[in-house]
Amino acid sequence: MTDIVILGAKGRMGTMLINRTLADESLNLVGACERKGHADGLNYECAVSDCLEELLPNVPGAVIIDFTAPEASVTMAKTAAKHGNPAVIGTTGLNPEQQAELAESAKKTPIFWAPNMSVGVNVLLKIMPLLVQALGDSYDMEVVETHHRMKKDSPSGTALKLAQVLAEARGWVYDDVKKHCRDGIIGERPQKEIGVQTLRGGDVVGEHTMFFFGPGERIEVTHRAHSRETFAAGALRAAKWLARQKPGKLYSMADIF
Template sequence: MRIGIAGITGRVGRLLIEEVLAAGATVAGGTTRTPEQAVGLPADIPLFKTMSELAEECDVVIDFTHADTVVNSAKSLVGTGVAWVLGTTGLSALQTKMLQEASGYVTVVHAANFSPGVTLVQRLAQMMASALPADSYDAEILEMHHRQKVDAPSGTALAIGQAVARGRGVVLADVRESGRDGLTGPRKPGAIGFAALRGGQIVGEHDVLFTSADEQITLSHRAFDRRIFATGAVRAALWTKGRDVGLYSMEDVLGLPPL
């Protein structure tokens, strides 16, 4: 397969080059804002300024750029037949709508986290939330990342929260509690709580806690290397070959049955 990499000069983009080649696929090229950012990349990898240009050269694009690029990327890929593996989080309502519309024309795999371990944590969190009554088991999600991270809670933490909400049959926005400070009053029944820590160069740590008056169950995931995200994204890109158009998740890539 010919795999393009949007944002090829970023930290994950550079890892993606190695993982694509390790998988026996071809790096068809990548997008970059300025040539100066491409220092250190293999000289034989074509560089492009736009998604449209990149799409002309590949079968699938792996995209770990920014939410602000989603609308333009969606418009660029519609009608090309090029699959889109998107790892961008924090999408607005418009960006989500454009992503969904694009999936009516091309194969799209969207995930907040391409780690197989995180995907399984989300699945288990949904199963546990379905089995443990919300009025007896308080759900809290704790995450920690490196000091440079600009968003909180992380996209992965929110995705886990969405899984808990699905298991409970509620809308996350209606029960989410984040950043408690001061006299907040007692914990609201059925709330899904979030806490975000930042420090050092931690790649990503996530804990999901279900706590009752009598016991506590914790699901934990620790990422030691960003390479796990690149490896998972390449796995997803290879999986798109021959797939029908539509919107898929890492659960589909891993072959997990629907709940």
């Protein structure tokens, strides 16, 4: 049985993670944590706290699951490393420096980070390079992502990862070819470019489409998340796997596959 601690326990993802953990006989909810002054009302039969530093000594070895915010996730990883607790992170919007900090913490305790916990999205990340290489250089590649109006980062972490994979499959450096916004008289589209465009509105859980515009035809590959449950399921799957791993690298869904 895998012991689980949920961070951001009152949030939409936190609540879903707790419910799925309680419903899974192979998991044991041992802790629920919220921000300072926000732990009131967490009525679960486990340790409840608004301070992870104080909670972790009471739950040695428990896997922390965190879908909060970049700065909070980086701080959490350092705390997890200090106490030797593995941690699964589904937070998006981490910059390269923050990702490097996670990798540093991962040298001391098993840390898993994925910008998208969906099994379907991570399968796409593995197979899209095959499509890119098969189509060849005559196809223009673009990515469009749509999320709910409350999402704070743009483009989404998933859209960035998908676009990076497309660029790598062409042998390009993503930062050299990315185009996150087009406005005004911009001239013809360069061949060596990948556009990533963002839509925001309503309660859309998450939708990503990769376009391949070729001579006389167009290919579209779309992934739609119908419910946040797909992310919760992926995170719990990762937690079960991570509990058996050793520190030394920042793990991802590719490692599970």
